[in-house]
Amino acid sequence: MPTVSSEELAAAAGVNSAKLRKDFSYLGSYGTRGVGYDVEYLVYQISRELGLTQDWPVVIVGIGNLGAALANYGGFASRGFRVAALIDADPAMAGKPVAGIPVQHTDDLEKIIDENGVSIGVIATPAGAAQPVCDRLVAAGVTSILNFAPTVLSVPDGVDVRKVDLSIELQILAFHEQRKAGEEAEAQAGAAAPAERGDQGEGPDGDVPAVMPA
Amino acid sequence: MPTVSSEELAAAAGVNSAKLRKDFSYLGSYGTRGVGYDVEYLVYQISRELGLTQDWPVVIVGIGNLGAALANYGGFASRGFRVAALIDADPAMAGKPVAGIPVQHTDDLEKIIDENGVSIGVIATPAGAAQPVCDRLVAAGVTSILNFAPTVLSVPDGVDVRKVDLSIELQILAFHEQRKAGEEAEAQAGAAAPAERGDQGEGPDGDVPAVMPA
DNA sequence: CGGTGTGAAGAGCTTCACAGCA
DNA sequence: TGCTGTGAAGCTCTTCACACCG
Numbered sequence: 467m468p469t470v471s472s473e474e475l476a477a478a479a480g481v482n483s484a485k486l487r488k489d490f491s492y493l494g495s496y497g498t499r500g501v502g503y504d505v506e507y508l509v510y511q512i513s514r515e516l517g518l519t520q521d522w523p524v525v526i527v528g529i530g531n532l533g534a535a536l537a538n539y540g541g542f543a544s545r546g547f548r549v550a551a552l553i554d555a556d557p558a559m560a561g562k563p564v565a566g567i568p569v570q571h572t573d574d575l576e577k578i579i580d581e582n583g584v585s586i587g588v589i590a591t592p593a594g595a596a597q598p599v600c601d602r603l604v605a606a607g608v609t610s611i612l613n614f615a616p617t618v619l620s621v622p623d624g625v626d627v628r629k630v631d632l633s634i635e636l637q638i639l640a641f642h643e644q645r646k647a648g649e650e651a652e653a654q655a656g657a658a659a660p661a662e663r664g665d666q667g668e669g670p671d672g673d674v675p676a677v678m679p680a
Numbered sequence: 681m682p683t684v685s686s687e688e689l690a691a692a693a694g695v696n697s698a699k700l701r702k703d704f705s706y707l708g709s710y711g712t713r714g715v716g717y718d719v720e721y722l723v724y725q726i727s728r729e730l731g732l733t734q735d736w737p738v739v740i741v742g743i744g745n746l747g748a749a750l751a752n753y754g755g756f757a758s759r760g761f762r763v764a765a766l767i768d769a770d771p772a773m774a775g776k777p778v779a780g781i782p783v784q785h786t787d788d789l790e791k792i793i794d795e796n797g798v799s800i801g802v803i804a805t806p807a808g809a810a811q812p813v814c815d816r817l818v819a820a821g822v823t824s825i826l827n828f829a830p831t832v833l834s835v836p837d838g839v840d841v842r843k844v845d846l847s848i849e850l851q852i853l854a855f856h857e858q859r860k861a862g863e864e865a866e867a868q869a870g871a872a873a874p875a876e877r878g879d880q881g882e883g884p885d886g887d888v889p890a891v892m893p894a
Numbered sequence: 895c896g897g898t899g900t901g902a903a904g905a906g907c908t909t910c911a912c913a914g915c916a
Numbered sequence: 917t918g919c920t921g922t923g924a925a926g927c928t929c930t931t932c933a934c935a936c937c938g
Contacts (some may be wrong), residue, residue, distance in 0.1 A: 517858040534743035541847040610853040633755040639824040644731040
């Protein structure tokens with residue numbers, strides 16, 4: 467498929483084609499009127515804009531189950547991320563390979579950051595260790611942190627933190643589940659069929675419907 | 681702290697106090713003018729509305745690193761989730777306890793769902809196994825699925841799917857990181873100081889700023 | 895007086911609709 | 917003719933500002 471129209475892409479993504487065209491237009495005029503978008507060129511332009519064509523060395527601190535899962539996650543490499551190092555506080559872990567990368571000890575954190583030119587750190591430690599690890603990462607020059615620990619991190623200005631709470635997604639599902647149950651009960655009692663959202667509910671976009679008074 | 685004002689909560693959450701009050705008002709009028717909100721009562725009301733006071737049995741399918749990490753994740757219990765069962769296709773895993781729960785074999789999936797009244801399933805399998813597992817979960821009565829596998833699942837109407845892509849958060853960080861670098865270069869060349877977002881970047885809300893033409 | 899609850903104004907985002915180009 | 921690129925309309929979400937109440 468050498469070219470694709472905004473209509474096709476919009477249908478695939480579940481959005482309005484005008485919105486898709488407007489969004490693309492912010493990147494430049496990469497489409498051809500009467501034809502559509504050249505797929506290869508479009509992919510390249512979007513990749514470039516998102517930073518996928520760059521090489522981003524990252525370190526993962528805290529090699530428990532989650533850290534190991536992240537180290538093994540295949541999706542990183544294809545998006546320009548390179549796991550430069552795995553770091554853990556447990557001396558017993560040191561040297562052990564995880565996902566083919568030997569785990570290094572926390573003592574060497576600063577050296578590792580420096581030598582690899584790392585600007586993005588992933589924290590997958592227990593809650594208690596997160597803030598100290600964060601402080602050391604920042605002091606060593608990391609300016610973006612992805613935090614999986616259930617703690618709110620404080621960082622100086624200029625450092626970005628994103629917190630991932632694995633239970634939030636479950637909670638959103640439970641919320642919808644609860645509403646489904648409520649609507650069923652309502653439908654039985656009442657008459658009109660309740661509207662149901664049919665979108666593909668793609669991950670992190672916080673699309674919880676407004677809560678109206680009962 | 682028996683009561684709290686919208687101003688305090690808003691500051692803690694990094695949002696506007698008017699928004700917070702308006703949001704709360706959709707749940708009912710739980711505040712007291714001149715005083716604020718009764719903390720305990722507020723917590724209860726919000727918990728109830730979000731479904732945290734209910735018991736949600738969930739099954740986790742695919743007990744690799746990620747599945748194990750999820751099974752061990754402490755945040756679930758406190759939000760009303762109970763890991764009813766762990767399921768894996770590997771016979772060698774069967775019976776082995778993970779997070780204190782014995783892993784069961786995929787063969788018994790339907791029975792497990794049924795006996796535990798599970799309506800929420802978590803898929804942490806490799807990509808290839810996700811759709812078949814999903815189909816079986818749905819056939820067995822699951823109506824909400826949290827998908828960690830890098831695949832888009834197709835499900836019948838009435839079933840909610842949420843897809844978590846662990847690399848998306850990293851990508852958002854990398855995007856900001858790239859912009860920081862760009863802005864620095866700009867600031868050196870030009871004069872005006874570029875605006876910088878200072879919020880706590882809380883997890884899944886897809887707040888990527890609009891991309892403007894270079 | 896202090897702080898909620900909320901109508902109204904404002905800002906930002908989405909969709910429409912069509913001019914314009916291959 | 918077909919589909920992009922985009923001004924303008926429409927809509928939703930956010931913030932303001934203040935009446936009202938404990």
